[in-house]
Amino acid sequence: MVIKAENIVKKYKELNALDHFNMEVKEGEILGLLGPNGCGKTTAINCILSLLKFDEGDIQIFGQKMTPTSYNIKKQIGLVPQEVAVFENLTVEENIDYFCGLYIEDKNIRREYVKEVIDFVGLTEYKKFYPKKLSGGLKRRLNIACGISHKPKLIFLDEPTVAVDAQSRNFILEGIKRLNKEGSTIIYTTHYLEEAEMLCDRIIIMDRGKSLVTGTVEELKSITSTREKIIAGFENPEEDISDKIKSIPHVLDVGKAHGEYIINFENGTNNLSNLLDFIKDNDLTYTKLYSQLPSLNDVFLELTGKELRE
Amino acid sequence: MKNILRNSIYLGKNMFRDMSFTFWGLMYPIILAGFFYIAFSGIINMEIKTINVGIGRENQAYPILENVEILNVMEIHENDAEKSLKSGKIDGYIKNDLTLVVDGSGLNQTVIKGILDQIIQIIALNEPMQNLDFEVNYLSAKTQEANPMLVIFYSLIAMVSTYGVFPGIETAVTSQANLTDIGARINTTPIKKSTLLISGVIDGLLINIFSNILLLLFLRFVLKMDLFTNIWYSGIFILLGNLFGVSLGIFVGSSNKKSPGVKVMFSIATTLFLSFLSGMMSPNIKVSIDKNVPILGKINPISIITNSLYKINLLGNTRNLSQGMILLAVYSLVLMAVSYLFLGRSQYDSI
Numbered sequence: 046m047v048i049k050a051e052n053i054v055k056k057y058k059e060l061n062a063l064d065h066f067n068m069e070v071k072e073g074e075i076l077g078l079l080g081p082n083g084c085g086k087t088t089a090i091n092c093i094l095s096l097l098k099f100d101e102g103d104i105q106i107f108g109q110k111m112t113p114t115s116y117n118i119k120k121q122i123g124l125v126p127q128e129v130a131v132f133e134n135l136t137v138e139e140n141i142d143y144f145c146g147l148y149i150e151d152k153n154i155r156r157e158y159v160k161e162v163i164d165f166v167g168l169t170e171y172k173k174f175y176p177k178k179l180s181g182g183l184k185r186r187l188n189i190a191c192g193i194s195h196k197p198k199l200i201f202l203d204e205p206t207v208a209v210d211a212q213s214r215n216f217i218l219e220g221i222k223r224l225n226k227e228g229s230t231i232i233y234t235t236h237y238l239e240e241a242e243m244l245c246d247r248i249i250i251m252d253r254g255k256s257l258v259t260g261t262v263e264e265l266k267s268i269t270s271t272r273e274k275i276i277a278g279f280e281n282p283e284e285d286i287s288d289k290i291k292s293i294p295h296v297l298d299v300g301k302a303h304g305e306y307i308i309n310f311e312n313g314t315n316n317l318s319n320l321l322d323f324i325k326d327n328d329l330t331y332t333k334l335y336s337q338l339p340s341l342n343d344v345f346l347e348l349t350g351k352e353l354r355e
Numbered sequence: 356m357k358n359i360l361r362n363s364i365y366l367g368k369n370m371f372r373d374m375s376f377t378f379w380g381l382m383y384p385i386i387l388a389g390f391f392y393i394a395f396s397g398i399i400n401m402e403i404k405t406i407n408v409g410i411g412r413e414n415q416a417y418p419i420l421e422n423v424e425i426l427n428v429m430e431i432h433e434n435d436a437e438k439s440l441k442s443g444k445i446d447g448y449i450k451n452d453l454t455l456v457v458d459g460s461g462l463n464q465t466v467i468k469g470i471l472d473q474i475i476q477i478i479a480l481n482e483p484m485q486n487l488d489f490e491v492n493y494l495s496a497k498t499q500e501a502n503p504m505l506v507i508f509y510s511l512i513a514m515v516s517t518y519g520v521f522p523g524i525e526t527a528v529t530s531q532a533n534l535t536d537i538g539a540r541i542n543t544t545p546i547k548k549s550t551l552l553i554s555g556v557i558d559g560l561l562i563n564i565f566s567n568i569l570l571l572l573f574l575r576f577v578l579k580m581d582l583f584t585n586i587w588y589s590g591i592f593i594l595l596g597n598l599f600g601v602s603l604g605i606f607v608g609s610s611n612k613k614s615p616g617v618k619v620m621f622s623i624a625t626t627l628f629l630s631f632l633s634g635m636m637s638p639n640i641k642v643s644i645d646k647n648v649p650i651l652g653k654i655n656p657i658s659i660i661t662n663s664l665y666k667i668n669l670l671g672n673t674r675n676l677s678q679g680m681i682l683l684a685v686y687s688l689v690l691m692a693v694s695y696l697f698l699g700r701s702q703y704d705s706i
C-alpha cells in the first residue's frame with residue numbers, strides 16, 4: 046500500500062472539510078478523487094502531505110507515518126498543486142531546475158531530467174520565458190513540470206486541467222498516462238467525470254468531506270440500481286405519457302428533459318423490445334431512441350441526490 | 356552548505372529581478388536623493404551665514420572660538436547675555452562654566468552646541484589645545500561639511516539601509532505554506548526550512564548592501580557630496596541597518612496573514628515615518644525631537660543610524676557609539692527570535 050489514510054477529520058471552525066475520510070492507494074495505479082467544488086479534495090491532499098494539521102485520523106505513506114519532517118518520504122513525492130505555484134522572476138527552465146534540485150543533487154542527472162521534462166510537457170520553445178509571458182495552459186504545463194521533473198514514485202495532481210483548452214487537456218492526460226506507465230503511482234483529483242472515467246484505474250467519489258464509495262469504474266456503475274437507460278423522443282402525443290411508460294415491466298423511473306423521456310430500467314434484458322412493443326401498442330412515432338449504460342453521474346446522483354455537472 | 360548556496364542563487368535571482376525591487380531597492384533611493392539634492396541644494400551650497408556667539412573675555416574657550424572661521428565671537432558680559440539673545444544680536448551665549456545659553460532652537464544653535472561639546476571634551480581630557488582637530492574634520496574644509504542639512508542625507512542612507520525589509524518579507528512568505536502557494540509547494544519538498552531561511556537572509560543582506568552601495572556611489576560621484584570622513588565606522592552602522600531591516604522583514608512577513616502587498620506597504624510606511632522622525636524631511640524635526648522627547652531619538656533605529664553617521668562624519672566623534680550598535684543588534688536578535696516562533700510551526704491549521 047502506497048498511501049493509507051484512515052478516518053481523517055479536518056475541521057475549519059464549524060465546517061467539517063474532511064469527515065472521516067478514507068483512502069488507500071495501491072502501488073502503480075492511477076487513483077481518482079472525484080467530487081464537486083468544495084468537497085475536500087485539496088484538503089485531503091494537504092493533510093496527506095502534512096501541510097495541514099488534522100483533528101483525527103492516521104496517515105501512512107510507504108508504510109511510514111507522515112510528518113512535516115519526513116524528508117525521506119518527501120523525496121519520493123511530487124506535487125502538482127491546484128494553483129500555479131512557480132517563481133515569477135525565474136524562467137521556465139530555472140523554475141524547473143530549482144524544484145528538481147530540491148530532490149536531485151547530481152548536476153548531470155539534473156540537467157538530463159530538466160531537459161526531459163521540458164520536452165515531456167512541450168515547453169521546449171518556451172524555456173527562456175518568464176511565467177507571466179506564458180498563456181494559462183502553458184503555465185499549467187510549467188506547474189506540472191515543476192512537480193514531476195525528479196521522477197517521483199508518487200505523484201499528486203490537483204485538478205491540473207482546470208481552465209485548460211481541449212488540446213492542452215488531452216496533452217496533459219496523455220502525459221499522466223505515460224508517467225504511470227513509467228512506474229509512478231498517481232493520485233488525480235478532478236470534478237470532470239469523463240476525465241476520471243478515461244484516466245483512472247480506481248475512483249473515490251467524495252462529497253462534503255466524505256469518501257462515499259471506492260472502486261473501478263465498472264464496480265461503481267454496478268452499485269446503481271439502474272442497469273440500463275433508454276432515451277426516447279416522440280412526435281406525438283403532446284400530453285405527458287410518463288405514467289403510461291411506468292407500466293412497462295422493470296421501469297424504475299421516468300424523467301423528462303428537453304421534450305425527451307429518460308427511462309431507467311432496473312435490469313438489462315428485453316427492455317428495448319418491451320419499449321418498442323409499448324410504442325406500437327400506443328400508436329406512437331419515435332424521433333429518437335437510444336440506450337445508454339449508466340454513467341458515473343448516475344452513480345453520483347444516486348449517492349448524493351445531486352448531479353455532478355458544472 | 357551546497358543547498359544553501361543553490362537556494363541563495365535561485366531565490367536571489369528571483370528577488371533581484373523583481374520589478375518592485377528594481378523600484379524600491381534601486382530607483383527610489385536615488386530618486387529621493389536627487390529630489391532632496393534639488394530641493395535643498397540652495398541651502399547646502401550656501402555659505403553658512405555667520406553665527407554670532409557671545410562670550411566673556413576671561414572665558415577659557417574664548418581663544419579657541421576666535422579661531423573658528425564661521426563663528427563671529429562677540430565679547431559680551433554675562434549680565435548682558437540675556438538682552439543680546441532676546442534682541443537676536445547673538446545666537447548663543449557661552450557662560451564661563453562652558454554651558455550654552457540659547458533663546459530658541461535652530462541650526463545655528465546646533466552648530467554652536469556641537470563645537471562647544473568638542474571643546475569641553477578636549478578640555479576635560481586635558482589635551483593640549485593644538486590637538487584640537489575639529490577644524491580639520493568639521494569646519495575648515497568646506498562649508499558643506501558643516502551643514503546640518505546633511506542630516507537629511509544621513510537619514511536617507513539610514514532609511515535605505517533598512518530596506519532589507521523587502522527581501523526579508525519575501526523570504527518569510529515563500530517559506531510558509533499558509534502564506535503563499537509557492538510556500539505550500541516548497542513545504543512539500545524535502546528542503547529544510549532552516550536552509551530556506553538562511554539563504555533568504557544571505558540574499559536579503561547582499562541585495563540590499565548592493566543597493567546601498569549604488570546609492571552611496573550616486574551621492575559621491577553624481578551629486579559630488581562628501582558625506583563620509585570615517586567610512587569604517589559608518590559602514591558598521593549601515594551593515595547593522597541592513598541586519599535590522601532583514602530581521603524586521605522576516606518578522607513582518609511571518610507574524611501575520613496579510614497579503615505580501617500589504618506587508619510591503621506597511622514596511623514602506625513604517626520606515627518612512629521613522630526616517631521622518633530622524634530628520635529626513637527637515638532637520639528641524641530632529642532638533643525638536645532631540646529637545647522634547649530625547650528618548651525617541653535614542654530608540655528609533657533609523658535615528659540611531661542617522662545620529663551616528665552624523666556624529667561620526669560631521670562631528671568627527673567616534674566615542675559612545677557602542678550603545679547604538681548594541682541596541683540595533685538587540686532589535687535584530689529579538690525580531691529574529693520572535694519570527695522563529697512563527698516560522699517554526701511546520702504544520703498549519705489553515706492554508
Ligand SMILES: Nc1ncnc2c1ncn2[C@@H]1O[C@H](COP(=O)(O)OP(=O)(O)OP(=O)(O)O)[C@@H](O)[C@H]1O
Nearest residue numbers: 057062081082083084085086087088089236705706
Ligand atoms: N483555509 C480555510 N479556511 C476555512 N475553510 C476552508 C479553508 N480552506 C478550505 N476551506 C473549506 O473546506 C472545504 C473543502 O475545500 P477544498 O479546497 O478541499 O475543496 P476542493 O474539493 O479542493 O474544491 P475545488 O474543486 O474547488 O478545488 C470547502 O468548503 C472550503 O470552503
Ligand SMILES: [Mg+2]
Nearest residue numbers: 086087088127
Ligand atoms: Mg481543490
